[in-house]
Amino acid sequence: xxxxxxxxxxxxxxxxxxxxxxxxxxxxxxxxxxxxxxxxxxxxxxxxxxxxxxxxxxxxxxxxxxxxxxxxxxxxxxxxxxxxxxxxxxxxxxxxxxxxxxxxxxxxxxxxxxxxxxxxxxxxxxxxxxxxxxxxxxxxxxxxxxxxxxxxxxxxxxxxxxxxxxxxxxxxxxxxxxxxxxxxxxxxxxxxxxxxxxxxxxxxxxxxxxxxxxxxxxxxxxxxxxxxxxxxxxxxxxxxxxxxxxxxxxxxxxxxxxxxxxxxxxxxxxxxxxxxxxxxxxxxxxxxxxxxxxxxxxxxxxxxxxxxxxxxxxxxxxxxxxxxxxxxxxxxxxxxxxxx
Numbered sequence: 001x002x003x004x005x006x007x008x009x010x011x012x013x014x015x016x017x018x019x020x021x022x023x024x025x026x027x028x029x030x031x032x033x034x035x036x037x038x039x040x041x042x043x044x045x046x047x048x049x050x051x052x053x054x055x056x057x058x059x060x061x062x063x064x065x066x067x068x069x070x071x072x073x074x075x076x077x078x079x080x081x082x083x084x085x086x087x088x089x090x091x092x093x094x095x096x097x098x099x100x101x102x103x104x105x106x107x108x109x110x111x112x113x114x115x116x117x118x119x120x121x122x123x124x125x126x127x128x129x130x131x132x133x134x135x136x137x138x139x140x141x142x143x144x145x146x147x148x149x150x151x152x153x154x155x156x157x158x159x160x161x162x163x164x165x166x167x168x169x170x171x172x173x174x175x176x177x178x179x180x181x182x183x184x185x186x187x188x189x190x191x192x193x194x195x196x197x198x199x200x201x202x203x204x205x206x207x208x209x210x211x212x213x214x215x216x217x218x219x220x221x222x223x224x225x226x227x228x229x230x231x232x233x234x235x236x237x238x239x240x241x242x243x244x245x246x247x248x249x250x251x252x253x254x255x256x257x258x259x260x261x262x263x264x265x266x267x268x269x270x271x272x273x274x275x276x277x278x279x280x281x282x283x284x285x286x287x288x289x290x291x292x293x294x295x296x297x298x299x300x301x302x303x304x305x306x307x308x309x310x311x312x313x314x315x316x317x318x319x320x321x322x323x324x325x326x327x328x329x330x331x332x333x334x335x336x337x338x339x340x
Contacts, residue, residue, distance in 0.1 A: 005336035013271070013339045016099035016123075016264055017106075017114045024121040026096055028161040031260055033092035035165055041313050048169040048189035052091065055313050056084055057169050058187055061254045062312075064172075064294070068253060069232055071290035071303025074224075074273050075327035079309050081266050082335065086316040097337065100267030103237060104209035110244060111198050115264065118159030123261050127196040127247060130155030135197065135246045145243060146199040154247070156193035162260055166191045172254035181248045194259055195247040206240045216276060225289030227276060237272065241265040271339045274330055286328055 016024065037052040046058035060067075060080070067076040081098055088094040106113030111126050118125025132154030134144035148154070157163070168191050170184030184190045214221075214230075215237070221227040231238045242256055242265065250259030257263070277284045292300040292307065305325035315321065319334050326333035 005331055005333075010331060011097050011337045013097050013267070013337050014099055015102040015105070015340075017102060019096075019099060021121050023096055025161075026094060027088075027099060028121075028123075028260075030088040030092040030094035031263075032161065032165070033094075034087060035162075037091065045313070046169070046187040048184075048187050050168050050189070052087065054168050056080075056087075057167075057255060057257045059312055059314050060257050061169060061172060061187060064254045066293060069290070069295045070293060071288045072292070072307060072309065072324060073232070073290070074228060074269075075288065075324045076309055077266050078270050078273070078330075078335075079311060079327050080314075081263060081270060083311050083314050083316050083319075084263060086318070087314065090317065098267050099264060100271050100339070101241070101261070101264035103203075103207045103241060103268060104212060107203045107207040107209075108200070110200055110203050116196075116198060116245065116261070118157075120161055122160050123264060124157045124160030124162050124194070124196075126157070126198045126245075127153045127194075128155040128158050129153065130195075132197060135199065135202075135243055135251065146202040148197075153197035155195055157196055162194065165260075166193060167249045167255065167258035169249075169255060169258065171249060171252055173252050192248070194249070196245045196250065196259070197247050198245045199243070203240070203244045206235050207237065207244060211237060211240075212272065215272060216279060221276075222280075223289070224284070224287035228289065231269070231272065238269055241268070270330075274339050277328075286325065288324060288328070 034053040035051050039049040039051055039055050041049050041055050041058060049055055049058045067073055085098040101115055106115050110116055115123055116125055129151045132148060134148050135146060136142040136144055168189060170188040170190035171181055172183055172186065215227065221230055230236050233239065242250065245261055249255035250261065286305060288303055288305060290303055292303050303324065306323045308321050308323055309327060310321045322333065329335065330337050
């Protein structure tokens with residue numbers, strides 16, 4: 001069981017940039033362990049899933065229409081990154097916890113930051129230069145958010161701990177318009193390298209500590225609806241994090257966990273929610289807002305605290321399928337952590 005959390009057992013969740021090199025290697029080695037372990041999906045459930053890591057990507061793909069721009073966005077992803085951490089610990093002998101990406105620390109120069117400088121202790125570097133189209137979030141006709149810089153990015157990531165790792169599950173939403181990337185049959189096998197186009201001009205403008213502070217100090221964001229809308233807007237920190245390294249598959253909302261930066265990014269999303277909740281825990285802890293479908297399309301009922309979160313094949317062995325109300329606190333239900 002993982003449902004009891006005595007206060008003496010709280011774990012501290014840290015920024016990746018503050019970990020020692022030994023701790024960083026322990027984390028990336030555990031991630032690679034999942035990448036090299038066989039899939040546990042039921043036969044035929046996700047034909048393109050070849051590894052245990054792919055199982056997590058497959059669940060995200062199938063549930064994306066219900067877990068983004070919806071009432072379960074924050075709680076579902078809290079459960080999801082926790083399940084990933086449990087797999088690292090239970091299946092790959094990792095003795096640490098899931099770190100997070102402190103956005104403001106790398107906003108001015110993400111390419112040379114400890115997160116993405118391409119060292120053995122990073123989450124991989126930028127893609128090698130390959131001619132590519134600019135990043136156009138939302139749809140193929142949207143304006144570019146940052147210019148293509150000749151000689152920078154667009155191709156495969158060839159530095160860092162995950163060199164040689166391939167994304168196996170097929171693309172779904174290809175509006176980043178990368179060359180030779182087409183949507184395949186859902187959950188089919190489409191092996192390809194991890195491509196990135198890191199955008200320092202974009203992060204320097206939109207990923208700063210000032211933008212994060214605004215989520216905590218803007219008086220119009222005192223309830224969860226406006227707060228998570230600001231977080232998920234086109235220039236909100238959730239969107240900006242994904243767009244900042246973009247590429248394929250990281251720029252596909254369905255397949256984004258294929259890029260290992262996903263986990264650190266959503267660790268910071270969870271930390272941001274945790275901080276906001278703890279500004280007024282009595283009134284904010286159990287707030288949710290939104291319907292059960294992405295952008296309410298198709299139209300659906302409002303999400304409730306009783307709605308069940310089901311992670312299917314990646315549900316931790318110690319956890320049953322629980323309602324949202326069990327996922328709103330980091331120190332209750334199955335959770336036992338605080339952030340620094």
